[in-house]
Amino acid sequence: MVIELFQLNPLTAAEAERICLWRYGPGWTLYDFGPGDLPAIAAPAAMSHGVRRGEVLAGLASFGAGARVPGGSYRQPALDIGCSMAPELVGHGLGRAFVGAVVGFAWRRFQPPRLRLVVPADNRRAIRVYQANGFVAGERFAGMLRGGIRPFLQMVCVTPAA
Ligand SMILES: CC(C)(COP(=O)(O)OP(=O)(O)OC[C@H]1O[C@@H](n2cnc3c(N)ncnc32)[C@H](O)[C@@H]1OP(=O)(O)O)[C@@H](O)C(=O)NCCC(=O)NCCS
Secondary structure, rough: OOOOOEEEEEHHHHHHHOOOOOOOOOOHHHHHOHHHHHHHHHHHHHHHHEEEOOOEEEEEEHHHHHHHOOOOOOOOOOOEEEEEEOHOOOOOOOOOHHHHHHHHHHHHHOOOOOOEEEEEEEOHHHHHHHHHHHOOEEEEEEEEEEEEEEEEEEEOOOOOOO
């Protein structure tokens, strides 16, 4: 029997409020959440899930329209995914397993033709983790995040991990 390190469940209201307090510290403030994010996180269209490690809220995962960034190209049929690890867990070598849990869940739950995500093009740490989970770099585009335009990279995964 395989025991998963991370489990996904539909996000609770209490978890959504806690996520709005997440701050990533110097150099990573672009990824901070705030009270203004609550409606988007809680919207049914975001299909938000809490990623738990045991009883601890370890991250947020969103699927579908809620994971899209304005400016991106969304013509190809695919399931869009977005995920954020809780700040206190970041940087401890858990990224690959964390994203792997989100990706595995997405394949099993939604059975999409492919998975797609977008990431700020300078976030080499996240890109490394996505590549390790089978995503390949696609087109670059100028996307809107936190009210600013910045370079983004689209990445696609076409096959579930063996
Ligand atoms: C993306 C995320 C899941 C990665 O998890 P993590 O715990 O920070 O990453 P890890 O400690 O597992 O490190 C992942 C890899 O990046 C490398 N890395 C760490 N910091 C890095 C940096 N500043 N630049 C480049 N690579 C870096 C690590 O060496 C490791 O490489 P390896 O797998 O070859 O050993 C996590 O940082 C996160 O969700 N952060 C929230 C903000 C964010 O970046 N969101 C992504 C939005 S698209």
